[in-house]
Amino acid sequence: MLTIGVVAIQGAVSEHITALEKSSKDLDCKIVTIKRAGVVPQCDGLIIPGGESTTISRILRFEGIDKEILENKGIPMMGTCAGLIIMSDYKNEHVEGLGLIDVQVTRNAFGRQAESFQAPLTVTVFNSPFDGIFIRAPAITQAGDATDILARFEKYSVAAQQGNKLALAFHPELGNDLRFHKYFLRLLDSYK
Numbered sequence: 060m061l062t063i064g065v066v067a068i069q070g071a072v073s074e075h076i077t078a079l080e081k082s083s084k085d086l087d088c089k090i091v092t093i094k095r096a097g098v099v100p101q102c103d104g105l106i107i108p109g110g111e112s113t114t115i116s117r118i119l120r121f122e123g124i125d126k127e128i129l130e131n132k133g134i135p136m137m138g139t140c141a142g143l144i145i146m147s148d149y150k151n152e153h154v155e156g157l158g159l160i161d162v163q164v165t166r167n168a169f170g171r172q173a174e175s176f177q178a179p180l181t182v183t184v185f186n187s188p189f190d191g192i193f194i195r196a197p198a199i200t201q202a203g204d205a206t207d208i209l210a211r212f213e214k215y216s217v218a219a220q221q222g223n224k225l226a227l228a229f230h231p232e233l234g235n236d237l238r239f240h241k242y243f244l245r246l247l248d249s250y251k
Contacts, residue, residue: 060087061247064102067092068118070110070141074232075240079106082240086248099127102134104247109140109194109230112166113153116145125157132159135223135246137239143226144197160224161203168198168215168228180210180229182218185238191217191229198228223247 063083065075072092079090091098099105105128107115119125128136136159138146147164149156156164169176172195179188191212198215202208210218217228223246231239 060089061103062089062091062101063104063106063247064091064093064098065106066108066115066119066124066142067094068110068115070108070115071139071230071232072108074230075106075108075139078232078237078240079244082237082244086244088244093124094122096123096127099124099131102131104135104243105131105137106243107136107138107142107145108232109142112141112144112149112197115141116154116156119145120155125155128157128159132157133223135225135243137225137227137243139227139230139232140194140196143199143228146224146226147199160219160221160226161206162199162216162219162221162226163201164197164228165200165215166197167195168200169193169196171195178212180212180217182210182238183207184209184220184242189231189236189238190234192231192233193217193229196228199226 175194206221
């Protein structure tokens with residue numbers, strides 16, 4: 060049985076769980092929430108949802124979850140919106156990215172909450188456009204040689220993959236299209 064952890068500090072946690080449940084009908088898996096240390100080592104895969112990156116970063120450090128994620132950094136992971144920032148190399152006085160994927164990011168690249176939008180994205184691993192939901196979204200401004208860019212919007216990269224790490228600037232859990240969750244589960248299944 061596969062165990063998938065969803066960091067449950069903030070953001071669309073229940074929406075990710077619902078998307079995983081719908082996507083994993085053919086897999087024997089259990090979904091757990093992560094609010095404190097001690098859970099990550101039991102997980103075969105991990106999702107870091109969106110929310111406010113400052114809050115997520117501080118609580119990850121305060122609870123010691125950040126250290127456990129780094130100790131288990133070989134497992135497949137998907138970060139969405141703020142989760143992308145947490146997975147990246149981003150650092151300022153409030154947020155400390157974990158450096159799990161070799162990308163540089165800009166927070167709120169498309170504007171504040173009022174400028175949130177939805178747009179069709181051409182994704183290299185899908186046969187038809189994916190409707191991306193951008194809410195105070197970050198963007199990838201630079202990626203390392205080992206990182207594949209999966210989607211772009213305007214001048215920015217908005218989806219990237221490095222090995223078994225997926226980082227998305229948008230919220231796939233808020234729509235009805237389950238392809239990113241299914242893609243993540245395939246990474247997880249092939250890893251196990």
